[in-house]
Amino acid sequence: MGKKLLVAGNEALGEAAILAGAKCYFGYPITPQNEFTAYMASKLPEAGGIFLQTESELAAINMVLGASAVGVRSLTSSSSPGVSLKQEGISYMAGDEIPGVVVNVQRGGPGLGNIAPSQADYFQATKGGGHGDYRNIVLAPHTVQECVDLMILAFDLADKWRMVSLILADGVMGQMMEPVEYPEKVDIKQYPKDYILDGAKGRKARIIRSLYLVDGVLEELNNRLQAKYAKVKEEEQRSESDGVDGAELVLVACGMCARACRDAMRSLNKQGRKVGLFRPITLWPFPEKVLGAISEKTKKFLVVEMNAGQMVEDVKLNTTHDSDVHFYGRMGGGIPTPPEIVEKANEILNK
């Protein structure tokens, strides 16, 4: 590891992408992720890559599709309204089975919303977002260091599974400054590139497509995709558990909310309450194995989100049927504070 630097999340994401071997960045300005785009504009050409400010989000994601189709690591970034526009391209990339990295530094919605932090795109990110049956690998950083680590992981997983990796950060994560250590060199794993378009020299022409009109062929593709997603679900679940052994109540949160929950947990522990924290790192695949095991022992859960209750549905689905799952959330730029979480937790524990 190199020396410690104090950087903002947006910048950390950019530097990590370059370290991960990204050669093309295509993006359109939107707050609160503009620092990321500016960083790529400044640094990616110096690293021998291509930076292009696009005419739209649609163009950006389709340029990523083009670059990925010819086997070059590429990415785009945006914030909520812009990511809605990218859904078309993401669905095509899923059907095409080509990799790519998309960053969503979420802001408040619906509509134009505001530029304050939010986690309201959880459903969009984890349940599909665009049309058709498909999944993205979704990673949720909660520190600036994790922005670095997960960006590097995102590229690796995208190539490994030929899927879109989506980094679902919130506005706080993009803007917040923390010390980070960048790896001096990233060991970029090579996966088979027998699908890329590099000219049909001495081989049959390759076609990257998602249109299958012949009866049954599209069903075959979908079956193959679902089998792949089942394997990803089996192999790629990631989470962090803190103080869950013997806990009466486990807080469940990701991103910014996990930080507030950790503070709340410490306060509650000081009050003598046995409270733990479960933090999904992969939002898809949801870390159901570890959460399921926790729910064998702990029965009370409090899910904290910056939305109206989205991840809470996955928590309910993946805890034992006798689990008592509660929710506390704020919307439209509101951030749950540690005292609010402590109060809600005590309410549940005192029942």
Add this chain to the structure above:
Amino acid sequence: MTTGTKEEIVFKRPEALNEVVSHYCPGCGHGIIHRIVAEVIDELGIREKTVSVAPVGCSVLLYNYIDCDSVEAAHGRAPAVATGIKRARPDLICFTYQGDGDLAAIGTNEIIHAANRGENFTTIFVNNAIYGMTGGQMAPTTLVGQRSETTPRGRSVANEGYPIKVCELLNTLEAPVFIERTSVHDVKNVRKTKKAILKAFQNQIDGKGFSLVEVLSMCPTNWRVDPETGCKFVSEKMVPVFPLGNLRDK
């Protein structure tokens, strides 16, 4: 009895054109334009480094015919996909093949900006003044008064505006190096189309930048006419609105 006359092949299928049954309707111009593209690829010897970008519309199955690597684009996004390809791998040859709905309606933004950046790829724009695959709806290039499924009383200026002249629109931009409108309604114009498409690919090989050839083409099925009348429709109705010729050759 042998006369000793040597057989000479004077006409054959281009190498880059697959030997498959065409899905296009009788009298459709796509077959002619596909063949021209394949001939050009052969003549320039670029098949093994060419990537085509297929559109949405009748010619989405382009890759069934042209024997080179290919990727499908979402409706209208072919110029963005081609931009990604060429920025990532400038050594490859890339062309988009787009219809009027794809390029001049849903993909107007992408084509204008790719052309304006002078992206080094080639666009073949097939204008037959109608949506083919979806069954004959109005295109942005549908003529005033022309009937379609969605303009049953004819395209009205008051309701739908005027046909979009793509070449003239793009000719207002600084960056494009080659813009030409041709037609495939008769042999003379087929030959001119080939010359233009050859130039449009050669420009890319030479690294000059963005080239577009708009080809006026026939869609007798959705115009509800026979193939012969289809050719006449191009020469008599379309050409006066979309004048043939070169607009830019830098």
